Amino acid sequence: MGKVVPLGGNYAVAYAVKACDVDVMTAYPISPQTTIVERLSEFVANGELDAEFLHVESEHTALSVAIGAAAVGARAYSATCSQGLALMNELLYIMSAMRLPMVLTIVNRALSAPINIWNDHSDFMSVQDAGWVMMMSASNQEAYDEVIIGYRIAEDPRVLLPVITSMDGYIQSHVVEPVEVESDEDVLSFAPKRRTWYVLDPDKPVAMGSVGDPNYYYEFKRQQWEAMKEARQVFDEVVVDFAKKFGRRYSAIETYMLDDAEVAIVGMGSFMGTIKAYVDRARKEGIKVGALRVKLYRPFPADDVAKALSNVKLVGVMDRALVPGSPTGGHLHSDVIAAIKQRGLDVRTIGFIAGLGGRLLTMDNVKQMVSALIKYKDARELPKEPIFIGVRE
Amino acid sequence: MSKPITVWDLPRDELLAPGHRMCQGCGAAIAFRHILKAAGKDTIVVMPTCCGEITSTVYPDNAWRVPWIHVAFENAAAVASGIRAGIEVLKRKGVIPKDRQINVVAIGGDGGTFDIGLQALSGTLERGDDVLYICYDNEAYMNTGIQRSGSTPMGAWTTTTPVGKIWRGEWRPKKRKDLVAIAIAHNVPYAATANPAFPLDLYAKVKKALSIRGPKLIHVLSPCVPGWRIEPDKSVAVGKLAVLTGMWINYEYENGVYRVTTPVPKRKPVREYLRLQGRFRHLSEEEIKKIQQLVDAEVERINKLIGKEVIGPVEG
Structure with missing residues (x-):
């Protein structure tokens, strides 16, 4: 049994990083991530954690340092969001292709412009193609647990991919919830440091990051696809082990009242809590609505999503990031459609865009979404554009 | 002062393997070879991404007989800072033996150093990371x-x-940074x-730099065919002329003290350096004179730093 402590999401994550006995930590201040590295600095400053803490001059260097540290076999950690993540972008792709493990926490925040420090999923979604395992939590406990689960997946010899964990900026990062903090011993026994990958060692010299010409590049990429498939399997194993060890059970998706649902809302992150609360209310009024939260975003749990939605008449997919000019306007909506169609299911979808740049999301907003789902559930024609929830037109 | 080293003192080990794809006569290849010997x-x-990187490690070939990594430009x-941090903490935690000496050497081109890599370099130098950076x-x-680079x-x-x-080659009307x-x-x-x-000289400087803890930098001229x-x-002839004309001065700085390691009592005019190279072929007498003036000013600056005339006047 761990100890229940009231913690904001950022501090919760810092405790998890400490318990994982991270070797090299490096990050650059950016709201709302900053208090993670503040707390980690305190751990190192007080001698509570034996780690190298590098004060870097940019997020680009933060991830470069992490790559160097992982390349010699150290357990590396960093945290960022928004513009910081955008500045790391080049290196995200490189690190995953070099098959070096680490955990990076994104405290979800809008991307500029206009500059905006508040919560949406623009930053997280912008790196969906970078080859990292990606998870999004919905509570501070889950944000804490994701770090521990993250190192187990990242360093699994079948995977060897870096892992992104995430939580919603301010809504989670700066809001205190009770979090069960496990002992360092228990965490390390669950996620032991195994140094399972090739490292730079003068006794066994290797070259990392060679040129991959047209004869070889493609095969490297093909292997990344396989590694991601392995990660899907390993995720399921790890969360079962985690439940055995700590009693908290996670899965790639979380479903709520879906069994007999006619309509459903699919989304990610902390706002799914409000959606579940609204589902309870609507159910009392006889509306057959359910909800599905995607926790594991990459690899996308397409089978699970399609199966869970297979009997729903109309699905509304809520994206908290906008892709101007794309067919759906939202990353998650496109993924959900692909999962459904690839499996030959006749489930129809509409898209919602909501809560960009920290725009407050309320029960009324969920009501709007459910009303739209009821309006269109038997309609022949569905909207081809996303429905923008809570925007001034 | 210790006895000057000779070629007989250089290790026979070749840690840069033959068969790399650098150009015939590449100055960088000669530099890498001696850096590794030291x-x-x-x-x-x-x-970083550079000539030496793409020509020495085209998968599955690799000319480096030491552990080597490339990440980005x-x-x-x-990356070198991260490697050093990783080594230090893994030594403390007993994963790497505590007495194991491992040098971390970053070797980058001028684009990756003067221009796009300057910010990261500043971070490494500013933090005091135990890394030797060679440009x-x-x-x-x-x-x-x-x-054109910076x-x-x-x-x-x-x-x-x-x-x-309208343009007459590189336009910057002054000494580069x-x-x-x-x-x-x-x-x-x-x-x-x-x-x-x-x-x-290069060998001795790499040796000395690696004997000192903290961030070190060596700036190496690299004639490019x-x-x-x-x-x-x-x-090699062009590299020598660079020094003999004062276009390039071999010196070192150690804890506040400057020392010219290749004194030149009488300089040759810069024209002799320039005329060997097609990239300067278009220069007029007037333009060569301007370059000569820049060199004269730099020689004067270095002599002042040293406190005596180690680089002499242009021979008449």
Whole structure:
């Protein structure tokens, strides 16, 4: 049994990083991530954690340092969001292709412009193609647990991919919830440091990051696809082990009242809590609505999503990031459609865009979404554009 | 002072394997070879994207007999910092034996150092990370085909500073930024210049740098056969002339003290250096005179730093 402590999401994550006995930590201040590295600095400053803490001059260097540290076999950690993540972008792709493990926490925040420090999923979604395992939590406990689960997946010899964990900026990062903090011993026994990958060692010299010409590049990429498939399997194993060890059970998706649902809302992150609360209310009024939260975003749990939605008449997919000019306007909506169609299911979808740049999301907003789902559930024609929830037109 | 080293003192081990794809006569290849002789096998080499990187590690080939890593263009110093941090903490935690000495050496071109990599380099130097950073400076983006960099000397032709009706090669009407001075401004314990035409000097400087804890920088002139428009058998001659004309001064800085390691009592006129290279072929007498004036000013500055005339006047 761990100890229940009231913690904001950022501090919760810092405790998890400490318990994982991270070797090299490096990050650059950016709201709302900053208090993670503040707390980690305190751990190192007080001698509570034996780690190298590098004060870097940019997020680009933060991830470069992490790559160097992982390349010699150290357990590396960093945290960022928004513009910081955008500045790391080049290196995200490189690190995953070099098959070096680490955990990076994104405290979800809008991307500029206009500059905006508040919560949406623009930053997280912008790196969906970078080859990292990606998870999004919905509570501070889950944000804490994701770090521990993250190192187990990242360093699994079948995977060897870096892992992104995430939580919603301010809504989670700066809001205190009770979090069960496990002992360092228990965490390390669950996620032991195994140094399972090739490292730079003068006794066994290797070259990392060679040129991959047209004869070889493609095969490297093909292997990344396989590694991601392995990660899907390993995720399921790890969360079962985690439940055995700590009693908290996670899965790639979380479903709520879906069994007999006619309509459903699919989304990610902390706002799914409000959606579940609204589902309870609507159910009392006889509306057959359910909800599905995607926790594991990459690899996308397409089978699970399609199966869970297979009997729903109309699905509304809520994206908290906008892709101007794309067919759906939202990353998650496109993924959900692909999962459904690839499996030959006749489930129809509409898209919602909501809560960009920290725009407050309320029960009324969920009501709007459910009303739209009821309006269109038997309609022949569905909207081809996303429905923008809570925007001034 | 200790006995000067000779070629007989250089290790016979070749840690840069033959069969790499660097050009015939490449100044960088000569530099890498001697850097590795000095650093030895207990060395991890970090390279940004550059000529030396793409020509030495085309998968599955690899010319480096030491552990080697390339990540991106602008971050060699940062990756080196991460490697050093990882080694230090893993030593403390008993994963790497505590008494294991491992050198971390980043070797980057002028584009990856003067321009796109300067921020990361500043971070590494400022934090005091125990890393040796070596810039091999061929004075343009040679990897992509001879484009002007922040290190391209005044008047030099490149593909982006072509010689036309209005442009006359590199336009910057002054000395390029001073990489060694930038390093020294970060309060590093050791900084130096070197030149593969003086391999014993280069060797000694790498040795000395690696004996000092903290961030070190060595700026190495790297004659480039295709980029400078010289014959493959002239890269050493051009490197020597760079020093003999004062275009390049081999010196070092150690804890506040400057020392010229290749004194030149009588200088040759810069024309002798310039005329060997096709990239300067278009220069008029007037333009050569301006370059001579820049060199004279730099020689005067260095002599002042040393406190005596170690680089003499142009021979008459």
